[in-house]
Amino acid sequence: xxxxxxxxxxxxxxxxxxxxxxxxxxxxxxxxxxxxxxxxxxxxxxxxxxxxxxxxxxxxxxxxxxxxxxxxxxxxxxxxxxxxxxxxxxxxxxxxxxxxxxxxxxxxxxxxxxxxxxxxxxxxxxxxxxxxxxxxxxxxxxxxxxxxx
Amino acid sequence: xxxxxxxxxxxxxxxxxxxxxxxxxxxxxxxxxxxxxxxxxxxxxxxxxxxxxxxxxxxxxxxxxxxxxxxxxxxxxxxxxxxxxxxxxxxxxxxxxxxxxxxxxxxxxxxxxxxxxxxxxxxxxxxxxxxxxxxxxxxxxxxxxxxxx
Amino acid sequence: xxxxxxxxxxxxxxxxxxxxxxxxxxxxxxxxxxxxxxxxxxxxxxxxxxxxxxxxxxxxxxxxxxxxxxxxxxxxxxxxxxxxxxxxxxxxxxxxxxxxxxxx
Amino acid sequence: xxxxxxxxxxxxxxxxxxxxxxxxxxxxxxxxxxxxxxxxxxxxxxxxxxxxxxxxxxxxxxxxxxxxxxxxxxxxxxxxxxxxxxxxxxxxxxxxxxxxxxxx
Ligand SMILES: Nc1ncnc2c1ncn2[C@@H]1O[C@H](COP(=O)(O)OP(=O)(O)O)[C@@H](O)[C@H]1O
Ligand SMILES: Nc1ncnc2c1ncn2[C@@H]1O[C@H](COP(=O)(O)OP(=O)(O)O)[C@@H](O)[C@H]1O
Numbered sequence: 091x092x093x094x095x096x097x098x099x100x101x102x103x104x105x106x107x108x109x110x111x112x113x114x115x116x117x118x119x120x121x122x123x124x125x126x127x128x129x130x131x132x133x134x135x136x137x138x139x140x141x142x143x144x145x146x147x148x149x150x151x152x153x154x155x156x157x158x159x160x161x162x163x164x165x166x167x168x169x170x171x172x173x174x175x176x177x178x179x180x181x182x183x184x185x186x187x188x189x190x191x192x193x194x195x196x197x198x199x200x201x202x203x204x205x206x207x208x209x210x211x212x213x214x215x216x217x218x219x220x221x222x223x224x225x226x227x228x229x230x231x232x233x234x235x236x237x238x239x
Numbered sequence: 240x241x242x243x244x245x246x247x248x249x250x251x252x253x254x255x256x257x258x259x260x261x262x263x264x265x266x267x268x269x270x271x272x273x274x275x276x277x278x279x280x281x282x283x284x285x286x287x288x289x290x291x292x293x294x295x296x297x298x299x300x301x302x303x304x305x306x307x308x309x310x311x312x313x314x315x316x317x318x319x320x321x322x323x324x325x326x327x328x329x330x331x332x333x334x335x336x337x338x339x340x341x342x343x344x345x346x347x348x349x350x351x352x353x354x355x356x357x358x359x360x361x362x363x364x365x366x367x368x369x370x371x372x373x374x375x376x377x378x379x380x381x382x383x384x385x386x387x388x
Numbered sequence: 389x390x391x392x393x394x395x396x397x398x399x400x401x402x403x404x405x406x407x408x409x410x411x412x413x414x415x416x417x418x419x420x421x422x423x424x425x426x427x428x429x430x431x432x433x434x435x436x437x438x439x440x441x442x443x444x445x446x447x448x449x450x451x452x453x454x455x456x457x458x459x460x461x462x463x464x465x466x467x468x469x470x471x472x473x474x475x476x477x478x479x480x481x482x483x484x485x486x487x488x489x490x491x492x
Numbered sequence: 493x494x495x496x497x498x499x500x501x502x503x504x505x506x507x508x509x510x511x512x513x514x515x516x517x518x519x520x521x522x523x524x525x526x527x528x529x530x531x532x533x534x535x536x537x538x539x540x541x542x543x544x545x546x547x548x549x550x551x552x553x554x555x556x557x558x559x560x561x562x563x564x565x566x567x568x569x570x571x572x573x574x575x576x577x578x579x580x581x582x583x584x585x586x587x588x589x590x591x592x593x594x595x596x
Binding site: 254255258282286336345348349 | 407409410411413414417441443444445447448449451452472476479480
């Protein structure tokens with residue numbers, strides 16, 4: 091199915107861009123007139139995925155983070171968060187709750203949060219090449235009612 | 240001088256993306272803690288440049304619009320709005336107040352608004368290849384005071 | 389909808405709301421023109437007090453309605469324009485037209 | 493600053509404000525730890541009532557402070573967590589720790 095609208099944004103893996111990333115995706119999804127909760131779900135999942143690029147993908151340097159978001163006719167939103175960092179060797183293990191290589195202040199719950207706040211989560215990765223996290227979310231189509239009220 | 244932070248965003252030339260474009264740039268510039276007026280100046284100038292891509296660069300089709308924003312140490316923000324559309328044959332004439340090829344509902348003031356709401360405006364274009372509008376704005380560095388209060 | 393239209397003995401008032409850009413101006417324009425062509429009021433008031441953002445598309449919106457009202461021998465008045473919106477309107481030299489309630 | 497720290501007889505309260513992510517958690521953490529290490533309070537309260545957004549970085553923030561207070565034989569209590577924040581905390585199984593004022 092062809093997407094109705096799409097956008098792509100690229101920025102360096104600085105932690106100050108975590109809030110920027112959330113805002114960009116939220117502004118883009120706003121056109122579907124999502125419920126507050128749906129929007130926070132998306133903001134939270136995007137925050138986790140982008141933080142992983144910043145913390146894990148590029149642990150010792152600043153690299154490029156790319157987000158592609160697409161909207162499909164039925165209210166389906168597909169968001170891809172991509173890095174060209176170190177990659178994940180064992181994806182299954184990485185996605186287990188509480189598994190982390192991030193030390194003291196990480197808690198190994200990023201993927202669990204992404205999973206529970208979206209309708210679909212997919213991770214592909216290649217050691218030394220980078221990682222793509224795909225988040226899918228269905229926005230309830232209450233657009234017309236909202237506009238008319 | 241090297242930029243402190245940068246971002247690039249690409250989206251199709253649909254008029255519904257005009258507000259998205261303003262939001263993205265505003266979210267990015269927010270890290271400089273700009274005054275409300277400075278932020279509205281930037282939002283307005285970006286709105287004009289993006290609208291021109293949508294209305295003039297791609298009059299009969301949907302094309303790609305790209306915005307690159309960079310922040311420099313002294314609070315200088317450089318924003319480039321780029322299209323691969325029809326281009327402008329006579330830039331000097333295009334930038335004259337009230338000149339428009341846009342018909343009834345355009346008023347030929349887009350470049351005048353960009354000029355008066357930014358510190359520097361540059362336009363480069365190639366017939367049939369596209370146009371790049373460069374907007375520069377200095378944000379007053381009141382960051383630390385604001386954070387401490 | 390980003391415009392609410394009300395009619396009274398004095399004429400028709402269009403309350404503009406939210407952000408006015410090229411995208412939203414189209415809907416606003418169509419709503420106003422349909423209403424004006426139907427009831428041909430002597431006075432049309434454009435109320436900008438709830439407009440949070442406006443770029444030069446708003447100028448086209450004002451000028452188009454100015455011409456439409458001229459065509460019907462009616463009068464256009466702009467009310468509630470903030471300092472920021474007045475600044476954009478000044479750029480356009482529209483102040484000369486004498487349509488501004490707060491600029492006369 | 494996204495945290496305000498106040499001390500009283502009952503202990504120390506850190507009022508967290510705004511958005512908690514990996515970026516802001518660092519500053520909040522450093523501010524709290526500096527204050528705790530200085531005055532070693534018996535009780536540390538983390539007040540989330542003014543937190544508008546939190547991702548899993550907030551979990552690390554809570555757990556780290558839990559361990560710090562254990563180290564000083566003190567007690568950590570989380571207050572004012574919204575439904576949304578409670579949901580994230582539940583994911584982490586942190587409710588078992590008995591540190592939640594509104595979850596006991
Ligand atoms: N983009 C990435 N690049 C490399 N490794 C990653 C990436 N994302 C996640 N990982 C790995 O997966 C682990 C689990 O991630 P996550 O569940 O988000 O928890 P956390 O970020 O708290 O460690 C990380 O500790 C890291 O080893
Ligand atoms: N990106 C662009 N591509 C092609 N032509 C453009 C572009 N931007 C501006 N122009 C030309 O310059 C003219 C003046 O633009 P502007 O001052 O923004 O006013 P308006 O958009 O109201 O026409 C336009 O009418 C158009 O002919």
